[in-house]
Amino acid sequence: MARRRGWGGRPPGDDAEASRRIIAAAVELIGRTGAEISIADVAESLGVIRQTVYRYFPSADALMTAAAMASVDDFLDRLTAHVSGRTDPVDAMTEGVVYTLAEVRRTPHLAILLSSSYPNAHPDSLTSEAAQAFGMTMIRRFDVDWAVHGYDEAALRELVEYTLRTMQSFFLSPGDPPRSEDELRRYLRRWMGTAISAQSPPSR
Numbered sequence: 314m315a316r317r318r319g320w321g322g323r324p325p326g327d328d329a330e331a332s333r334r335i336i337a338a339a340v341e342l343i344g345r346t347g348a349e350i351s352i353a354d355v356a357e358s359l360g361v362i363r364q365t366v367y368r369y370f371p372s373a374d375a376l377m378t379a380a381a382m383a384s385v386d387d388f389l390d391r392l393t394a395h396v397s398g399r400t401d402p403v404d405a406m407t408e409g410v411v412y413t414l415a416e417v418r419r420t421p422h423l424a425i426l427l428s429s430s431y432p433n434a435h436p437d438s439l440t441s442e443a444a445q446a447f448g449m450t451m452i453r454r455f456d457v458d459w460a461v462h463g464y465d466e467a468a469l470r471e472l473v474e475y476t477l478r479t480m481q482s483f484f485l486s487p488g489d490p491p492r493s494e495d496e497l498r499r500y501l502r503r504w505m506g507t508a509i510s511a512q513s514p515p516s517r
Contacts, residue, residue: 319360332369334359339380343421352376378443381423385447388416388423393454402462403506405455410476410505411498413451414483448473463514472509479505 325331338358342350352373356363370376395412399405417424452459452473459469479501492500 319362319365321360328369331365335366335369335376336379336383339376340384343377343380343384346421348421349373349377382443382447384420385423388420389451389454391416392451396455398456400456400458402455402457402459402464403502403509405457406452406472406476406509407498407501407506409451409455410480410501411494414480414497415494417484444477445470445473448477452476461514463512468512472512475508476505 320334325334335355338355339350342354342358350373352363352366352370355376356366359366366376370379392409392412396405396408399408413423449469452469464472483497
């Protein structure tokens, strides 16, 4: 590994440490500014040149996604606590979506992962592999016995895709005026809940 300069006088010991420190710097910048960041911003904060950051992340989008993924554990813990004890899939998914939509507006790291409202975000960001993996991790933390309700792995992945697409519509067009949380909850139970309940439980 080539010798690195900068890094606040503490060069990383290996490539893994360098990558972690770049992501940590990006997380800190996003949290402080609440906005999209550039490779140049991160490089400047670390005291390195842009090419050093590009060595580990080929684009700003790749770095933004890595920073977002590194920041979601705390959100998942809060979400898990919020839906704890909800064993009905409609109830759990409705509360999960309402909570996530509210958190995205307050948490820039989560918005980067789940919202296509950022200037350079790809329109399909909500159905990307990273977003899908996030969604699967999210619903597996719920206290729902998905198999009892007829959901195998393929059905769960389709449910995640459907839910992400539903959330994307609210990111792009929240309404004028936006629904309150109670109004949104009623709306989701009526329409999204019907789709979730359509999955047939396994025959006995």
